[in-house]
Amino acid sequence: MTTFVLIPGAGGQASFWRRLVPELRSRGHRAIAVDLPAGDDSAGLDAYADAVVRSVDIAGPVTLVAQSLGGMIAPLVCDRLDVEQIILVNAMTPSPGETGADWWATTGQAEAARAYAEQQGRDLASLDDPWETFFHDADAQLLAEAKAGPGQVQSGRPMQDPWPLAAWPSVPTRFLAARDDRLFPLDFQRRVVAERLGLEVEVTPGGHLSSLTQPVAMAELLTEGGPRGDGIEEHSVTADEVAPETKGVTAELLGTVDLGPELDGMEGRRLRLRRFTFEPGAVFGPVHDHKGRPGIVYILQGTITDHRNGVATDYGPGLGWPEDRNTVHWLENKGTVPAVEVSVDIIQEQARPQ
Template structure:
């Protein structure tokens, strides 16, 4: 059996995995899910958070188990797990990009956003606070298009602003470290935040050892948790 380390994306917290964690555990796997700094119930001030803080928190999580882990990153967390794989490749058996950003060397998440995409059109920067948010009237359609009303209500209650600094920090990766780690991309065919076209382009450009697909929007952990858990297990084999 495997240990899965689940890393949430921007605005979210460990809460977003609350349906997937028991599904993985019921199938005999260990699961680690936690809040990145200034997300979920982590109360570090937004202005004190850097991309390096995200990376170090995930590094701590992958170094704890006695075995190599399946490291899963959703959306923005694709940037984070990419840098973590450069930092500690020996601790990771498989990287799983769950409809996530898969960056080349020396690019940031902001560099990955496609001009004219829905997420670019919906993003609002609050420079004074040092955070970005998704416009309230765009949130459901962008992230939770196929989710139940109760899931949308939960998300609206728990999403938080995203610190700006981590979004503009580039990754630094190399062939000798990051490139040695097996990576799997899980596409979400109905995603409106990172479109299927953008997902395909990243896979083609950066390369993956395996590609899997879910018929979901941007948040399959809420809309189809059983299928998501089973796909993550398949990815980690």
């Protein structure tokens, strides 16, 4: 069992971790969510570090999980707690003597965020829209909760303090970077983390608030190690795993296009668009293939776990996968909210929707 001490980013609210904490506890771990003095204009980095230490009311080793601004704070408590590991999540990585206010310009964050928006074809005005920056991968329920909430308050005081350590602590450190982080884009984090910590980032689903928007995938990453390959969380499953039958899945046919008149050699084939809704605990099984009906899947909401070749992979909003003659898999929603995907595939004229 691991004791995770969860340090939030700007806004400093322990409630940021409200979706991740139950996922960690359900896996048999302790989770301590920290409140930081974000609204206190007299509180600098030392006061933030004090708040973390006061939150830990048990003896023994802990793993620090630091979100965004929390990356400046976690190293400051390593000589005051029994820290066995630091896990940085979409975090700031300071250099000795650098202030948080200077970090943005020193690292080139603004230029990186703008370049990523241009790469995606997004309106550059969206860079100033917090809902587009932070909640673009949130499900409808979370987005409604956030918009109905009181908003966050963050004093600029801790950003004025030079980071006081001479070097990063000699503590094993991992860095989890979200694939679609619009504030700290993935390529930006790869560069900064390599330069400052000498680490390769582990790529996760979601955006900047991935621990809030993708709690199932993040809990798996935190408790079972990092992802393999470039970008989607994967974890091993047993070779003799048997996929259950389909349950809790609703399929809606949105439209088809007869490809025969459109493309030479495509007579008798149609392009099909469907939307699938997976209720919590839903399964799309049993194991099936896609021979003769290649396609692409895109996740709109929630997290869907794809089981294939002995590996289970979690996909969140904004992510997806191709399906071709080599695809043999089954799907499930292990989360607590409905998951929604859209599927586009090519089918034979006589084929029936599945």
